[in-house]
Amino acid sequence: MNFNLKEAIEVLERTPRALGAMLSGLSEGWLRCDEGEGTWNPSEVIDHLIEGEKTNWVPRLAFILKEGEGKPFPAFDRFAHLKEKSGRTIEERLEEFAAVRAASLATLKELVGSEETLERTGLHPTLGVLKVRELLSAWVAHDLTHTAQIVRAMAGRYREDVGPMIVNLSILGSKR
């Protein structure tokens, strides 16, 4: 096991800055490219990350600490962000992500005061018993999953354009 809270927070606090640096000011062609039907483009991924701060990670943490395994925490609608088309710019949404993430991390530090808290358990609606440390590990891996998704979608735009050099570019080799 590799998880520790300090290192996890290092990644969580960097994600908004990294995605801000990657996406802010980009042309629409980059922001609207995806990996095919039913997949998300970079702009939609940011909406999903904002939604996760509001309804998923810290709310679930608080729920576990309150309810334990007594009742499962509410299911998270992973597609909620697709229903709301706000018309806000990517820069506005990246700023919102940075703000809600900062608030999440402040609450996290309040709620998880000790190593012992990391071992507390709750009940995931479909996956069963879940430890706080597993939820927090998943939060970090979730950031990285969606960062990778953005990067793969962008690389895919040039799948044809790279010509013979595709053989050296593993990211273009297959979709997932």
Place this chain on the structure above:
Amino acid sequence: MNFNLKEAIEVLERTPRALGAMLSGLSEGWLRCDEGEGTWNPSEVIDHLIEGEKTNWVPRLAFILKEGEGKPFPAFDRFAHLKEKSGRTIEERLEEFAAVRAASLATLKELVGSEETLERTGLHPTLGVLKVRELLSAWVAHDLTHTAQIVRAMAGRYREDVGPMIVNLSILGSKR
């Protein structure tokens, strides 16, 4: 085909900032994690990107524009960066990457003055005839390939830690 020079430069100029925001100040555990034997950790990827600025992308572009298909451009040692262990901090190397990338982009803008230049061709040592536009597309995709590699390596550190939540985290599903 999706390539255009302005949009390609948008990505190329953002990569050092994005990787700087992602990696600067991280613990060694994150900087030294890889995807298994023979794969690179985030720190080594930055060294590889620096090496690419010095010996690969713009030097090859200049070679194509000078020699055309007359002679193949020199092979690029993709493992050169592994030979030199500088002992410099990640922040120093991220700064160097930003500096050499800025210089590369300045030269790129000088060398590629028109759409016509994008159609010029050279000879890749193993892949044969290569257009300037293909080389530049590959440069962009190469940035994204290695950004994805960093992110996958980091996510992989928590493969066991996420417990039952692994089923929702596609990045942990398989290596590549």
